[in-house]
Amino acid sequence: MTTPNAPTPASPGDGEHETPSSGSSPAPLAKGTSPTGSSSTSPPSTDPAHSTTTGLRPHSGVGDAVRLWWDAQARPTQWALGLPLLIFIALLPILQIPVLTTVGTNFGGVMAQFGMYALIAIGLNVVVGQAGLLDLGYIGFYAIGAYTVALLTSPSSPWNQTGDGGWLSQDWAWLAALPIAVAITALSGLLIGSPTLRLRGDYLAIVTLGFGEIVRLLADNLDGITGGGRGLAQVAYPRAGVSETNPNGVFSAGSGSGALNSGVWWYWLSIVLIVIALLFVGNLERSRVGRSWVAIREDEDAAEIMGVPTFRFKLWAFVIGASIGGASGALYAGQVQFVNPTNFNVINSVLFLCAVVLGGQGNKLGVILGAFVIVYLPNFFLGRTEIFGIPIDGTQIAEYRYLFFGIALMVLMVFRPQGLLPVRQKLLTYGRELYVAARRTIKAQDSELHDGAHHRTGRGSTGHDSTGHDSTAKEQA
Amino acid sequence: MSSHEPGGIGAGAEHGEELRNPEQGAGTGPAEKDLPGGGVEEPVVVDVADVHPELADPTVVAEKVASDREVHTAVGEPLLRMDDVTVQFGGLTAVDGVTFDIRRGEILGLIGPNGAGKTTCFNAMTGVYRPTSGTVVFDGEPVGRKKRYQITQLGIARTFQNIRLFNEMTALENVVVGTDARHRTSVPGAVFRTPRHRREEREGIDRAMALLEFVGVGGRATDKARNLSYGDQRRLEIARALATEPKLLCLDEPAAGFNPAEKESLMDLIRQIRDDGYTVLLIEHDMKLVRGVTDRIVVLEFGKVIAQGTPDAVTSDPAVIAAYLGVPDDATA
Numbered sequence: 163m164t165t166p167n168a169p170t171p172a173s174p175g176d177g178e179h180e181t182p183s184s185g186s187s188p189a190p191l192a193k194g195t196s197p198t199g200s201s202s203t204s205p206p207s208t209d210p211a212h213s214t215t216t217g218l219r220p221h222s223g224v225g226d227a228v229r230l231w232w233d234a235q236a237r238p239t240q241w242a243l244g245l246p247l248l249i250f251i252a253l254l255p256i257l258q259i260p261v262l263t264t265v266g267t268n269f270g271g272v273m274a275q276f277g278m279y280a281l282i283a284i285g286l287n288v289v290v291g292q293a294g295l296l297d298l299g300y301i302g303f304y305a306i307g308a309y310t311v312a313l314l315t316s317p318s319s320p321w322n323q324t325g326d327g328g329w330l331s332q333d334w335a336w337l338a339a340l341p342i343a344v345a346i347t348a349l350s351g352l353l354i355g356s357p358t359l360r361l362r363g364d365y366l367a368i369v370t371l372g373f374g375e376i377v378r379l380l381a382d383n384l385d386g387i388t389g390g391g392r393g394l395a396q397v398a399y400p401r402a403g404v405s406e407t408n409p410n411g412v413f414s415a416g417s418g419s420g421a422l423n424s425g426v427w428w429y430w431l432s433i434v435l436i437v438i439a440l441l442f443v444g445n446l447e448r449s450r451v452g453r454s455w456v457a458i459r460e461d462e463d464a465a466e467i468m469g470v471p472t473f474r475f476k477l478w479a480f481v482i483g484a485s486i487g488g489a490s491g492a493l494y495a496g497q498v499q500f501v502n503p504t505n506f507n508v509i510n511s512v513l514f515l516c517a518v519v520l521g522g523q524g525n526k527l528g529v530i531l532g533a534f535v536i537v538y539l540p541n542f543f544l545g546r547t548e549i550f551g552i553p554i555d556g557t558q559i560a561e562y563r564y565l566f567f568g569i570a571l572m573v574l575m576v577f578r579p580q581g582l583l584p585v586r587q588k589l590l591t592y593g594r595e596l597y598v599a600a601r602r603t604i605k606a607q608d609s610e611l612h613d614g615a616h617h618r619t620g621r622g623s624t625g626h627d628s629t630g631h632d633s634t635a636k637e638q639a
Numbered sequence: 640m641s642s643h644e645p646g647g648i649g650a651g652a653e654h655g656e657e658l659r660n661p662e663q664g665a666g667t668g669p670a671e672k673d674l675p676g677g678g679v680e681e682p683v684v685v686d687v688a689d690v691h692p693e694l695a696d697p698t699v700v701a702e703k704v705a706s707d708r709e710v711h712t713a714v715g716e717p718l719l720r721m722d723d724v725t726v727q728f729g730g731l732t733a734v735d736g737v738t739f740d741i742r743r744g745e746i747l748g749l750i751g752p753n754g755a756g757k758t759t760c761f762n763a764m765t766g767v768y769r770p771t772s773g774t775v776v777f778d779g780e781p782v783g784r785k786k787r788y789q790i791t792q793l794g795i796a797r798t799f800q801n802i803r804l805f806n807e808m809t810a811l812e813n814v815v816v817g818t819d820a821r822h823r824t825s826v827p828g829a830v831f832r833t834p835r836h837r838r839e840e841r842e843g844i845d846r847a848m849a850l851l852e853f854v855g856v857g858g859r860a861t862d863k864a865r866n867l868s869y870g871d872q873r874r875l876e877i878a879r880a881l882a883t884e885p886k887l888l889c890l891d892e893p894a895a896g897f898n899p900a901e902k903e904s905l906m907d908l909i910r911q912i913r914d915d916g917y918t919v920l921l922i923e924h925d926m927k928l929v930r931g932v933t934d935r936i937v938v939l940e941f942g943k944v945i946a947q948g949t950p951d952a953v954t955s956d957p958a959v960i961a962a963y964l965g966v967p968d969d970a971t972a
Contacts, residue, residue: 442830450825603685
């Protein structure tokens with residue numbers, strides 16, 4: 163590595179922009195090359211200057227600038243800012259902001275669907291984004307979650323437990339079925355995962371694709387249990403907020419009208435589940451488990467040789483992803499109060515994957531954004547005849563949504579393969595102070611650049627270097 | 640343009656990448672395998688002494704680095720014993736009845752010409768390949784059919800001939816993955832943040848940081864592994880392997896691609912590792928390095944041990960000279 167001892171020409175721009183900017187600063191340096199070549203080895207390796215390269219680490223985009231700013235805030239400030247933002251997002255369907263709201267369909271219903279997709283994206287992100295296991299049959303878990311609730315609570319199901327002699331009370335049947343659905347999908351994840359997770363890459367993708375289809379075909383063909391193509395109707399929902407105007411409670415499909423309808427209530431319920439899932443997954447990410455997942459994604463063999471029980475943690479990823487998908491399926495069954503096999507086809511499975519890839523694999527907030535885009539955009543165009551005064555045929559656009567998603571993905575893969583919000587893992591529970599120090603160093607470098615100063619605050623003179631540092635210095639030679 | 644904003648706006652990512660490449664290419668050649676368009680990350684050197692003042696003292700670092708695991712084998716006794724190990728791939732016998740010991744506390748060199756079976760030997764030891772016949776006994780326990788991660792937990796750690804780091808993780812995280820080999824927290828513990836989880840996290844990060852300082856990449860702790868220079872990546876691999884608290888550290892050509900000065904400092908590091916209580920197995924081509932640092936050498940050729948002993952004895956052995964330098968013309972004439 164060469165060690166030009168001039169300041170970093172830390173331009174975010176390309177070569178053309180680079181030259182004038184470094185020319186304008188007193189740095190005698192063009193295009194990041196050392197004027198004296200690699201033989202100028204004077205500064206110790208620990209001098210920040212040795213890392214002279216272009217582009218700035220945490221500033222490479224608006225998102226990073228926001229993140230940097232956010233991380234710099236104290237905890238209370240983060241809460242003070244984050245909570246109102248969350249409340250604002252939760253109140254979106256009530257506020258009915260004209261530019262945001264959907265014309266052709268109920269906004270509350272759209273947001274409820276977004277909530278489910280977001281939950282799915284979080285679960286799928288564990289499997290695909292973190293552990294790097296390409297799962298094309300994730301819809302299978304969603305279906306199992308939905309069918310578990312439906313089978314337990316629908317009067318047309320042979321296993322209905324809400325009627326006479328059943329052990330589920332009519333009012334709380336959905337809530338009681340939710341943990342059961344989660345447990346059963348987790349179990350199915352374990353059953354599917356144990357044989358298939360010995361496969362890798364493409365083979366795993368094909369097997370999981372098959373699994374998703376098997377679940378759908380079973381639902382379609384087990385007429386006696388699942389009702390086949392007719393599906394299961396009158397699935398239970400939480401009976402809360404019963405009033406005279408809402409005899410069946412706020413979660414009933416027919417409840418309310420206008421802004422505050424059942425969709426909004428389901429949206430809020432899904433937000434609660436999303437927050438729980440985020441805490442759950444977040445804690446895992448900053449632990450041995452999350453690190454193992456990322457290590458497996460990066461290099462499975464190396465991970466195993468470094469002592470990671472890869473199979474066990476892959477199975478955990480599968481089980482955790484499955485159970486979150488199952489929770490989302492339960493939400494779906496309760497909201498729609500009806501399940502049938504057509505909703506659980508491959509297209510939807512790919513759509514889930516699309517949300518994850520679009521949003522940014524591995525980034526929890528990113529995949530939620532991806533889910534929002536996938537759900538919201540088609541509904542936004544639905545029924546719209548003009549946008550900012552330009553006449554459009556929104557319904558047509560919405561109908562071609564798969565085409566547009568396809569194009570969007572291709573464009574994304576070319577220009578931003580890491581997704582809308584690229585991943586910035588935090589894989590450590592503690593030790594943030596080092597990262598803060600790194601940020602401070604960057605800030606110092608920046609301000610030096612702005613001052614045009616040559617001065618460098620190297621640490622070579624602090625006298626604490628172990629031999630390792632001397633040797634890196636030699637390495638520079 | 641004079642007031643260019645380094646807080647700058649997206650888009651520059653790919654271009655920035657192009658720019659840095661020629662410069663770094665001139666050096667030790669960092670493994671610059673970025674995902675296309677992956678965010679450019681400028682290496683940032685953190686002042687470790689600022690954050691962890693206690694790491695300013697090399698003796699403290701060495702103390703933290705030292706493994707506190709109990710080794711059953713006494714110093715000088717065979718820690719690992721390869722007993723008549725044969726590895727076959729189809730009809731090809733890569734390792735043929737190899738028998739040798741690695742004694743606790745020594746630096747053993749495993750040398751031989753290309754294709755002599757050094758790395759296969761290594762892989763048989765670390766569980767990557769199963770020996771076709773023969774046994775590997777490590778610290779009194781047969782390695783046998785143990786899984787690879789169990790062998791690591793048993794106490795054999797290794798680096799790779801072609802660097803295999805977790806590129807998207809930071810240097811520190813890479814090493815913490817190594818320390819996780821000694822941790823027992825699983826999903827429930829992590830979800831509920833049990834006291835054990837928190838203790839393991841604290842200790843792991845603490846030890847990982849000391850290890851990074853020890854190998855000399857402490858300042859780059861928060862950089863992604865892929866952004867480290869080639870030499871730093873090699874050192875990081877050693878730190879990651881040491882993090883698993885091995886009883887035996889196996890280094891597979893750690894000096895590949897190093898210049899003489901870098902080799903020199905690597906030799907220092909290997910000696911330090913040994914002095915810290917580890918046993919080291921070193922596969923290396925470079926005779927100078929091997930002679931300079933090892934206590935004993937085992938020479939392989941065509942999958943067989945052709946000589947073993949002290950560096951001086953081995954390098955003057957006619958069979959070794961023949962294997963390495965070829966038979967002089969006048970001898971064959």
